[in-house]
Amino acid sequence: MTQSHATSCAMDSILRLLMGPWTSYILWILQSEGPLRFGALKRKVPGISAKVLTERLRLLEEAGVIFRDYKPTIPPQVTYGLADRGKELAEVFKTLNTIGRRWAEEDKMEKAGKAA
Amino acid sequence: MTQSHATSCAMDSILRLLMGPWTSYILWILQSEGPLRFGALKRKVPGISAKVLTERLRLLEEAGVIFRDYKPTIPPQVTYGLADRGKELAEVFKTLNTIGRRWAEEDKMEKAGKAA
């Protein structure tokens, strides 16, 4: 049995989406830099391959978290940006980020205390 | 290059923790049912193996999200429950859950609208 049985809550589908590799980083960039073209976005996420970036963007678009604006010029122009749902998520991100920072702080203090 | 390079933000480590298989489900149960013994918890997460449950619990404990209370009786009694950090996360969970539910609602409406 795979875990799909047990993942009944709505939150889980969001987590599953967000947790793909690079995903949170991609959203973070789109949130802080605004809409970007594929190539520009790829350059902002050093190390990601076109394949994986495409994969992630497709999933995020399908979930309605980002929009995709395709202009069939030559060469084509494809722009990605946060949709309403993405902006909603960005708020939660900020909370998680704050919590994460505080935890890291606490852990550091704890370690320093033990070392003393 | 693996993605570790790119995951600089604090939020990411939390997401990475939460997203392990079953993890959010485990936390959800501990939040709604209170502290549970290993066996009881395992029974509440149908389909999970002892190995994976142990693995997840260890990670959550290491992150300070849950506590582990070990009593070396025979047979041993080990109780797990939400620590302060876990309760903090539970708040974010509720937000995500609400958002997830609304999205699912919206998606359903959308689909119904298209079908008509």
Place this chain on the structure above:
DNA sequence: TAAAGTAGGTACTATATAGTAACTATGAGT
């Protein structure tokens, strides 16, 4: 004497998927 329950640990396998490299069409520039 044997089975069952506790809380796991160990060894192995199977599979999903991240990563790599090469390829697509089109046009612009030199």
Place this chain on the structure above:
DNA sequence: ACTCATAGTTACTATATAGTACCTACTTTA
């Protein structure tokens, strides 16, 4: 004629890890 850029796609490989099955020590109960 050749290269570069765009926005991907396709085919292949490599690896991390979820899953399965079996093991531990000890006691209680039948």
